[in-house]
Amino acid sequence: MSTDTIIQTEGLTKVFKVGFWSRRVTVLEGLNLEVRRGEVFGFLGPNGAGKTTTIKILMDLIYPTSGHATLFGRPIGDNQAKARLGFLPETPYFYDYLTAAEFLQFYGHLFSLRGALLEQRVTELLELVGMSHARNLQLRKFSKGMLQRVGIAQALINDPELVVLDEPMSGLDPVGRKEIRDLILRLKESGKTIFFSSHILHDAELLCDRVAIILKGRMVACGRVSDLVGQSATQSVEMVVEGLSAEGLEHLRPLAEKFVTQGSQVLAVLKNQQQVVSALEIVRSAKGELVSLTPHKSSLEELFIREVKGLEPGLREGQ
Amino acid sequence: MRVLSIAFNTFRENLREKLLYNLLIFALLMIGSSVLLTRLTVGEWDRLIIDLGLSSMNLFGILIAIFVGISLVSKEIDKKTIFTIISKPVPRYEFLLGKYLGLVVTLLINTAVMAAGLFVVMAYLKAPFTPMLLKALGFIFLEFLVITAVALVFSTFTSTTLSAIFTLAVYVVGHLSTDLKLFGDKMGDAGKAILNAIYYVLPNLERFNLKGHVIHHIDVPATDLVLTTAYGLTYAAFLLLLASIIFQRRDFQ
Amino acid sequence: MMSSGHSAKVFADPSPSHNKQPWFCRRMWIKLTFLSLSIATLLTAILGFQFELDQRHDQKSGRLESLRFLPQGEVLRLALLGHHHLGADVIWLRIVQVLGEDVVAERDYEWLNHALDVVTTLDPQYVFAYDVGGTILAELAHRVDWSNRLLHKGYDANPAAWRLPFILGFNHFFHLQDYVQAGEYMSQAARIPGRPYYIDTLAARLYVEGGSPTLALSYLDSMLQQTTDPQLRSVYLEKYKEVMVARDLQNFDQAVERYRQARGKLPRALSDLVNEGYLNTIPEEPFGGEYRLHTETGEVSSSTHPERLHLYRPHEAKSFKKSI
Numbered sequence: 034m035s036t037d038t039i040i041q042t043e044g045l046t047k048v049f050k051v052g053f054w055s056r057r058v059t060v061l062e063g064l065n066l067e068v069r070r071g072e073v074f075g076f077l078g079p080n081g082a083g084k085t086t087t088i089k090i091l092m093d094l095i096y097p098t099s100g101h102a103t104l105f106g107r108p109i110g111d112n113q114a115k116a117r118l119g120f121l122p123e124t125p126y127f128y129d130y131l132t133a134a135e136f137l138q139f140y141g142h143l144f145s146l147r148g149a150l151l152e153q154r155v156t157e158l159l160e161l162v163g164m165s166h167a168r169n170l171q172l173r174k175f176s177k178g179m180l181q182r183v184g185i186a187q188a189l190i191n192d193p194e195l196v197v198l199d200e201p202m203s204g205l206d207p208v209g210r211k212e213i214r215d216l217i218l219r220l221k222e223s224g225k226t227i228f229f230s231s232h233i234l235h236d237a238e239l240l241c242d243r244v245a246i247i248l249k250g251r252m253v254a255c256g257r258v259s260d261l262v263g264q265s266a267t268q269s270v271e272m273v274v275e276g277l278s279a280e281g282l283e284h285l286r287p288l289a290e291k292f293v294t295q296g297s298q299v300l301a302v303l304k305n306q307q308q309v310v311s312a313l314e315i316v317r318s319a320k321g322e323l324v325s326l327t328p329h330k331s332s333l334e335e336l337f338i339r340e341v342k343g344l345e346p347g348l349r350e351g352q
Numbered sequence: 353m354r355v356l357s358i359a360f361n362t363f364r365e366n367l368r369e370k371l372l373y374n375l376l377i378f379a380l381l382m383i384g385s386s387v388l389l390t391r392l393t394v395g396e397w398d399r400l401i402i403d404l405g406l407s408s409m410n411l412f413g414i415l416i417a418i419f420v421g422i423s424l425v426s427k428e429i430d431k432k433t434i435f436t437i438i439s440k441p442v443p444r445y446e447f448l449l450g451k452y453l454g455l456v457v458t459l460l461i462n463t464a465v466m467a468a469g470l471f472v473v474m475a476y477l478k479a480p481f482t483p484m485l486l487k488a489l490g491f492i493f494l495e496f497l498v499i500t501a502v503a504l505v506f507s508t509f510t511s512t513t514l515s516a517i518f519t520l521a522v523y524v525v526g527h528l529s530t531d532l533k534l535f536g537d538k539m540g541d542a543g544k545a546i547l548n549a550i551y552y553v554l555p556n557l558e559r560f561n562l563k564g565h566v567i568h569h570i571d572v573p574a575t576d577l578v579l580t581t582a583y584g585l586t587y588a589a590f591l592l593l594l595a596s597i598i599f600q601r602r603d604f605q
Numbered sequence: 606m607m608s609s610g611h612s613a614k615v616f617a618d619p620s621p622s623h624n625k626q627p628w629f630c631r632r633m634w635i636k637l638t639f640l641s642l643s644i645a646t647l648l649t650a651i652l653g654f655q656f657e658l659d660q661r662h663d664q665k666s667g668r669l670e671s672l673r674f675l676p677q678g679e680v681l682r683l684a685l686l687g688h689h690h691l692g693a694d695v696i697w698l699r700i701v702q703v704l705g706e707d708v709v710a711e712r713d714y715e716w717l718n719h720a721l722d723v724v725t726t727l728d729p730q731y732v733f734a735y736d737v738g739g740t741i742l743a744e745l746a747h748r749v750d751w752s753n754r755l756l757h758k759g760y761d762a763n764p765a766a767w768r769l770p771f772i773l774g775f776n777h778f779f780h781l782q783d784y785v786q787a788g789e790y791m792s793q794a795a796r797i798p799g800r801p802y803y804i805d806t807l808a809a810r811l812y813v814e815g816g817s818p819t820l821a822l823s824y825l826d827s828m829l830q831q832t833t834d835p836q837l838r839s840v841y842l843e844k845y846k847e848v849m850v851a852r853d854l855q856n857f858d859q860a861v862e863r864y865r866q867a868r869g870k871l872p873r874a875l876s877d878l879v880n881e882g883y884l885n886t887i888p889e890e891p892f893g894g895e896y897r898l899h900t901e902t903g904e905v906s907s908s909t910h911p912e913r914l915h916l917y918r919p920h921e922a923k924s925f926k927k928s929i
Contacts, residue, residue: 139555188436
């Protein structure tokens with residue numbers, strides 16, 4: 034393990050006992066993860082896949098049934114490791130009787146921050162998350178988006194090296210999500226390691242250096258987004274044409290994988306580059322007008338759906 | 353310092369949740385009864401105002417100790433606020449101790465204000481003030497310390513409702529344990545053993561009850577005072593340790 | 606981190622959501638009116654029902670019944686979880702209320718006996734309850750047996766309360782005419798610190814004079830000195846007058862006897878006794894009546910209380926003296 038390894042887990046397994054008869058439910062099975070310094074790491078999976086369980090183990094909130102995990106090379110629960118960590122829980126509720134400033138001061142006290150230094154940090158953080166105007170407003174009057182912001186400010190109070198965010202984008206509107214994305218990039222710029230979970234793959238695709246995908250407690254893929262997507266990329270091109278003659282239509286139809294006509298417009302999905310060249314030729318000769326031509330990359334989402342389908346039959350596949 | 357920060361935050365929560373409004377009811381009770389008492393002729397009404405004052409202080413405090421005590425930890429878990437605390441460099445026992453201290457400070461202030469109210473009414477009614485009254489107040493507070501700790505223990509591993517029921521049960525049995533022991537002495541060996549076990553394990557809360565001593569001006573030997581105080585504090589410490597052990601081992605779902 | 610030149614805002618400034626409507630709009634008014642009308646109607650109904658129910662049940666006797674059916678003191682004490690002193694206060698308060706309301710039927714004091722037992726079981730040190738309770742049981746309920754039992758219970762639990770043996774002595778003296786026992790209780794009371802000075806005198810005189818009316822008057826005098834309750838005071842005052850009648854009659858009897866022995870005949874009128882120097886004066890009958898002489902038997906009687914008080918009987922006094 035190098036000093037640049039921030040999070041490491043080995044064979045992390047969690048079995049919950051459910052109900053009166055203590056039925057055993059495995060929510061996490063043999064998870065091996067490694068997050069390196071300076072990365073933005075996306076921890077992806079559908080609801081109930083075990084993302085939050087993993088984060089709770091890392092945050093010392095629950096204990097693994099077996100396996101081992103370290104933060105900064107120290108065992109979980111170590112106070113020195115915790116001092117270098119910031120955490121935003123999923124759908125956070127906070128002490129709603131506190132004002133935003135009191136809230137941040139309280140967390141500062143837990144890191145033994147005091148006096149003018151703490152005051153300065155609180156002001157800075159409120160400025161950073163755009164909550165300066167709500168400094169003396171009780172949290173109970175905050176909207177969900179505002180709570181998420183002070184939640185992030187809370188996670189940054191100790192200027193942590195590692196920031197762990199559990200579903201930071203869920204429940205936010207598109208503007209809010211954009212803002213969180215910008216913040217994560219900004220934190221990355223200032224040299225922090227960011228580990229976040231999400232079930233919204235689009236966000237992860239835009240942000241992450243590396244991602245891990247877990248399903249039903251098991252990791253099914255891990256690596257750079259471009260690698261993961263590239264591995265299984267089968268590109269296609271979407272072409273929209275207008276005013277194509279009937280003859281032109283007849284020529285175009287066999288080329289396309291999907292072919293939809295709507296009024297005077299035609300949408301054709303073309304399989305490969307060669308077909309695109311032929312299709313453009315047909316359009317030109319049939320005096321059609323090209324409306325749009327969109328290359329369609331295989332997304333993380335498609336990969337994800339494939340993985341889910343692949344796992345459904347119960348195949349035990351290697352990662 | 354972290355313990356104190358958490359304690360202060362808990363105290364602030366109690367204040368902002370308007371917990372101390374119970375003082376208004378106490379004030380009304382005191383004023384109402386003193387007005388009533390000045391109109392009555394037959395009776396020793398000094399003792400009624402003291403009984404009423406001490407009993408209602410005791411009851412208000414116990415209700416707060418139980419119902420705020422059981423939610424001290426479970427509320428933080430339900431609202432997931434505990435996630436942000438435990439993930440910071442705060443050992444779990446410090447969190448628990450902080451919550452406990454916060455409620456104890458709330459109870460202390462609550463009791464102090466009520467005591468001041470009682471003194472005012474007593475002065476108005478020209479009821480004699482005895483040092484025994486202070487000792488009784490101290491012991492009432494000692495009972496709060498124990499009951500709050502009981503509530504804390506239960507709330508570390510069961511639901512709020514069950515904690516409330518269990519803590520109330522301990523409160524009731526704790527006041528009856530001497531009677532249970534006497535009852536057990538009349539039973540067979542098995543019954544006697546069980547009731548004896550209950551007597552020694554559960555807190556004997558009647559020991560903290562000096563209300564009768566105040567109104568009848570019966571003194572308590574200094575040794576008894578010291579021993580009972582030591583008993584109460586040790587019991588609370590034992591419960592806090594127990595709560596810490598349970599709390600240390602549990603998962604926060 | 607942020608301080609190193611990254612203080613630019615990442616977020617836009619949103620304001621907390623304000624979607625308040627003007628509160629004075631018309632629908633709101635209708636709603637408000639409707640609500641306040643409903644509240645007023647329901648409140649009136651509640652008060653009406655309460656009043657109606659109060660009318661149907663005699664509250665005073667209800668209070669009395671609640672005292673009659675109080676659970677046993679031992680059980681109640683357990684249920685009160687350490688607040689039994691306040692419990693004793695509350696029951697005592699009720700007793701005083703019921704007694705003050707004057708609804709108690711003659712000869713029905715069973716409830717009082719029970720309620721007093723509960724009060725004193727809840728708080729065995731409640732000396733005041735034994736004291737007043739014992740007096741009321743004897744003087745108002747005319748149940749000296751209950752009174753003595755309660756006083757004994759109190760005296761056992763509170764050996765330092767001189768009032769309890771004092772009243773026990775009073776009961777034995779007045780109601781049981783057991784002067785030996787009365788003297789015993791009085792001398793016990795006379796040994797307890799904090800008693801008034803006259804207790805000692807009373808105790809001494811009890812041994813010497815037995816059931817003499819002058820002693821009874823002193824006894825009642827001391828009772829009156831210690832009692833503030835008007836109801837009890839009037840009972841004692843009544844008794845005081847009765848004893849005065851008894852004392853006067855005793856004086857008349859002695860004068861008549863001396864007259865008969867000296868003159869060999871009975872006086873014709875009471876004035877003869879004064880004129881001939883056997884009496885200083887004819888005392889006023891304390892109830893406002895007069896004393897009459899029965900010329901055939903030589904017996905004197907009161908016009909208001911023709912029955913002689915069952916207090917002073919010379920032969921008992923003699924036997925009392927013998928027994929010492």
